[in-house]
Amino acid sequence: MIPRIKVGRGITGAVRYILGEGRDPVTGDTKDLAPGQTTRVDWVGGTGLGFDIKTAADVDLARRIMEFDALNQDSPTRRCEKDCVHLTLAWQPGEQPTREQMEKAARSALKALGMENANAVFAAHNDEGYSHLHIVASKLNPDTGRAYDLKANYLKLSKWAQEYEREHGGVVCLGREGANALRDAIGARDAGAVLHSLTQQRATFTAATLERALSKQIKDEFACVQFGEQVLNHREVVGLADREGGPVTRYTTQTVLDSERQVSRDADALVAGTWHGISDSSRANTLDEFATIRADQRAAFEHATGPEGLALIDGQAGTGKSFTISAVRSAYEAAGYQVIGLAPTNAVAQGMGQDGFQRAATVHSEIYAFDNQRTQWDRWTVVIVDEAAMLDTKMMAAVVTNAYESGAKLILVGDDRQLSSIDRGGMFGALKDQHGAAALSEITRQYKQDERRAASMMAEGNFHDAIAIYEQKGAICWSRTQEESRTQLVGRWTAETEVAPEKSRFVFAYTNADVDLINQDIREVQRYRGVLGKDHVFETDHGARAFATGDRLQFTATDKKHGVFNGAAGHITAIEGNAITVQLDGKQAKHLTFDAGEFKGFRHGYAGTVYKGQGRTLDQTFLYHSDNWRSAASYVALTRHREKTELFVARNTAPDAKQLARQMARVDERRAASTFYPVSHRLGDKAGTESEAAPQPAVAKVEEEQQPKRNMEHRQEMALAPTYGLGR
Numbered sequence: 001m002i003p004r005i006k007v008g009r010g011i012t013g014a015v016r017y018i019l020g021e022g023r024d025p026v027t028g029d030t031k032d033l034a035p036g037q038t039t040r041v042d043w044v045g046g047t048g049l050g051f052d053i054k055t056a057a058d059v060d061l062a063r064r065i066m067e068f069d070a071l072n073q074d075s076p077t078r079r080c081e082k083d084c085v086h087l088t089l090a091w092q093p094g095e096q097p098t099r100e101q102m103e104k105a106a107r108s109a110l111k112a113l114g115m116e117n118a119n120a121v122f123a124a125h126n127d128e129g130y131s132h133l134h135i136v137a138s139k140l141n142p143d144t145g146r147a148y149d150l151k152a153n154y155l156k157l158s159k160w161a162q163e164y165e166r167e168h169g170g171v172v173c174l175g176r177e178g179a180n181a182l183r184d185a186i187g188a189r190d191a192g193a194v195l196h197s198l199t200q201q202r203a204t205f206t207a208a209t210l211e212r213a214l215s216k217q218i219k220d221e222f223a224c225v226q227f228g229e230q231v232l233n234h235r236e237v238v239g240l241a242d243r244e245g246g247p248v249t250r251y252t253t254q255t256v257l258d259s260e261r262q263v264s265r266d267a268d269a270l271v272a273g274t275w276h277g278i279s280d281s282s283r284a285n286t287l288d289e290f291a292t293i294r295a296d297q298r299a300a301f302e303h304a305t306g307p308e309g310l311a312l313i314d315g316q317a318g319t320g321k322s323f324t325i326s327a328v329r330s331a332y333e334a335a336g337y338q339v340i341g342l343a344p345t346n347a348v349a350q351g352m353g354q355d356g357f358q359r360a361a362t363v364h365s366e367i368y369a370f371d372n373q374r375t376q377w378d379r380w381t382v383v384i385v386d387e388a389a390m391l392d393t394k395m396m397a398a399v400v401t402n403a404y405e406s407g408a409k410l411i412l413v414g415d416d417r418q419l420s421s422i423d424r425g426g427m428f429g430a431l432k433d434q435h436g437a438a439a440l441s442e443i444t445r446q447y448k449q450d451e452r453r454a455a456s457m458m459a460e461g462n463f464h465d466a467i468a469i470y471e472q473k474g475a476i477c478w479s480r481t482q483e484e485s486r487t488q489l490v491g492r493w494t495a496e497t498e499v500a501p502e503k504s505r506f507v508f509a510y511t512n513a514d515v516d517l518i519n520q521d522i523r524e525v526q527r528y529r530g531v532l533g534k535d536h537v538f539e540t541d542h543g544a545r546a547f548a549t550g551d552r553l554q555f556t557a558t559d560k561k562h563g564v565f566n567g568a569a570g571h572i573t574a575i576e577g578n579a580i581t582v583q584l585d586g587k588q589a590k591h592l593t594f595d596a597g598e599f600k601g602f603r604h605g606y607a608g609t610v611y612k613g614q615g616r617t618l619d620q621t622f623l624y625h626s627d628n629w630r631s632a633a634s635y636v637a638l639t640r641h642r643e644k645t646e647l648f649v650a651r652n653t654a655p656d657a658k659q660l661a662r663q664m665a666r667v668d669e670r671r672a673a674s675t676f677y678p679v680s681h682r683l684g685d686k687a688g689t690e691s692e693a694a695p696q697p698a699v700a701k702v703e704e705e706q707q708p709k710r711n712m713e714h715r716q717e718m719a720l721a722p723t724y725g726l727g728r
Contacts, residue, residue, distance in 0.1 A: 318445025557601020
C-alpha cells in the first residue's frame with residue numbers, strides 16, 4: 001500500500017481532475033474521451049455528506065457543499081486557505097481489492113489523519129497497472145467549522161500503510177518500517193534510538209545522512225542543529241576517517257564496533273590454528289579428478305585446503321566459484337571430514353546440494369540447529385559458506401564464533417562487490433582486508449569475450465567502459481518513459497521466447513512494485529498465447545493473485561514440511577482446489593505440491609528483484625532499469641547471463657549512456673565500520689592528538705594478551721590436534 005497526500009487550494013479543481021480523463025503527459029492539456037473509449041473512472045463514492053454518492057451529479061453536489069463550507073468558516077481572522085486534501089491510495093500491482101475494501105481503506109486512512117468525520121468524495125481509476133483510489137476531502141471539520149490539524153500527516157499515513165500491510169498479508173515495503181522507527185526516535189528526541197535506527201542496516205552513517213533525517217522531522221533550524229549535536233556527541237558515537245590521520249568523514253557506534261571486533265578476534269583465533277591441512281598426495285588425487293581446474297582456481301583450492309582454521313576465497317561473478325568449492329569439498333571428504341555447505345539464501349543452499357554437498361542448508365537454519373544442539377561441529381568439520389558477503393554482522397559472528405569454539409574449519413566464499421545483507425554487514429570485506437583471500441578473476445560464465453571484459457570492468461568499478469560495450473553492441477534499449485520501457489521489455493521477451501522457448505530466462509527489476517507490473521504484463525502474453533489454463537485466485541503474502549496451469553511461480557517463503565524453499569521457482573503443472581503442483585527448475589526438476597490455503601509465500605515467477613538473482617546463472621536476462629540502481633545491483637544483474645543480456649532504460653531516468661553508467665556506478669556504502677580509522681570527534685576534543693596521530697583500522701589484529709582467556713585455553717587444546725592426511 002502506497003499512500004500519497006497533498007494539501008492545497010481548490011476543491012473544485014481536484015474534483016474535476018478525479019472525474020476527468022487526466023492530462024496529456026506532453027502538452028499538459030485535459031484529455032477528452034475518444035469515440036468508443038471507456039472512461040478511466042470505475043466508480044465514485046463518498047463519506048460524511050449525509051447522502052449516497054453514486055453519480056457524477058452526486059459528486060458535484062458534494063463539491064458545492066465543501067466549497068460552501070470553505071467560504072463560511074467559523075474563524076474570519078484565521079481562515080484556512082488551503083482547504084483541499086487530496087489523498088491517493090495505491091495497492092500493489094496484481095492486488096484486486098473490491099469496492100467495499102477500497103472504501104473501507106479510504107475511511108481508515110482518513111481516520112488515521114484524524115478526519116474520520118470529514119466530508120469527502122472517492123473515485124476509483126483504472127488507467128494504471130495497479131488499483132488506486134482518489135479521495136478529495138475538505139480540510140474543514142464539519143462539526144467545528146475549523147481546519148483539521150494535519151501536522152505530520154505523511155508520518156501518520158506511513159504508519160497507517162504499514163499496519164494495513166500487516167493486516168492484509170504481510171509487510172511489502174520493508175524500508176518503511178525502518179524509516180518510521182527513525183522518525184519516532186527523532187520525534188521523541190531520543191538520541192540513542194536515533195543511533196540504533198541509523199546503524200540498523202548500515203554500519204556507518206554520515207553527518208549529511210543525519211541532517212537529512214532530522215530536517216524532515218524538526219522544522220526549527222536551531223532545534224534541528226541542537227539535537228544533531230546531541231546525537232553526534234552521544235557517548236556511543238565513534239568518529240571514523242577514511243585514512244590514517246584523516247578528518248572524520250562518517251560515524252558509527254561503539255556497539256557496532258564491539259560486535260565487529262568480536263568477529264575479528266574469533267577470526268584471528270581460527271587463523272592461528274594449524275591442524276586442518278590436507279597432505280600433498282591427497283590434494284593431488286583430488287586435482288586429478290578436477291582435471292579442468294584453472295590456475296587461479298587451483299591456487300584458491302590450495303589456499304582453502306591449508307592448515308589454517310579460516311580461509312577466504314574472493315570470487316568475481318562468473319569465475320567458477322562453485323567448481324572450486326566442489327574440489328575443496330571433495331578433498332576434505334576424502335580425508336574423512338564432515339563437510340557442511342551453508343548459504344544466506346535457500347536458492348544458493350539448494351544449488352550447493354545439487355552440486356554434491358551431502359549437507360547443505362541456510363546459515364540461519366544451521367545456526368538455529370547448532371544453538372539448540374540439533375547439530376554438532378568439531379575439529380573434523382569443515383564449514384563452507386557460499387555468498388558469504390551477503391551475511392549480516394550478526395550471522396557472520398555466529399558462524400565465526402561457533403567454528404572457533406568447536407574447532408571446525410571455516411571457508412568463506414564470496415564477492416563483496418555484489419549485493420550485501422539487508423541488515424548491517426560488510427564483515428566479509430573486513431576479514432578479507434585483515435587476512436587476505438585467494439582471488440578468482442578469470443570469468444567464464446559469459447560466452448562472449450567482450451561481455452567477459454565488461455564484467456571484469458564492473459568488478460573494478462569501471463561502469464563507464466562496461467556500459468559502452470553494451471551500448472556499442474545494441475544491448476541497451478532506450479525509450480522515453482518507464483512505462484514505454486516496460487512495454488519494450490515485454491515485447492522483446494515475447495519475441496525471444498517465441499524463437500527459443502527452451503532457454504532459461506528471467507527479468508530483473510529493482511523494486512517489488514516493478515516486478516509485479518512486469519509479471520502481470522508477461523502473464524497477459526502467456527494468456528494470449530494459450531499457454532495458461534483457467535485462472536484460480538489465491539490470497540498470497542503479496543495480495544490476491546490469479547494463477548493457472550502453465551504459469552511461472554516463485555516461492556517467497558519457506559515451508560520445510562512440504563519441501564518448499566524461499567527463492568525456488570518452476571512451472572505450475574496442476575491446480576486442484578487449493579493444491580498447487582509445481583515442477584521446479586534445476587537439475588532434478590522434481591515436482592512438489594503445496595496447499596495454497598495454508599502456505600501463502602508465493603508469487604508469479606517471470607520476473608524478480610535483483611536480490612533474488614544473486615548466485616543464479618541463466619541463458620538470457622532482461623534488465624528493467626530504474627533510478628534506484630546502484631553499483632552492487634548493476635554488477636549482479638549484468639553478470640547473471642551466459643548468452644545474452646539486454647538492458648531497458650527510460651531516458652527520463654538516464655538520458656544517455658554516460659549518465660546511465662554514472663548512475664550504475666553509485667556506491668551504496670555498506671562497508672563494516674571496522675574498515676575505517678577511529679578518530680576523536682566530540683566537541684571539546686582535539687581530533688588528531690598525539691595518541692591518535694596514527695590510528696589503526698578497527699580490525700587490526702588483536703594482540704595475544706588482549707584475547708579472551710577462552711581463546712588461550714582453546715588454542716592450547718587444539719594445538720594437540722592431529723595433522724590431517726596422516727590418518728584419523
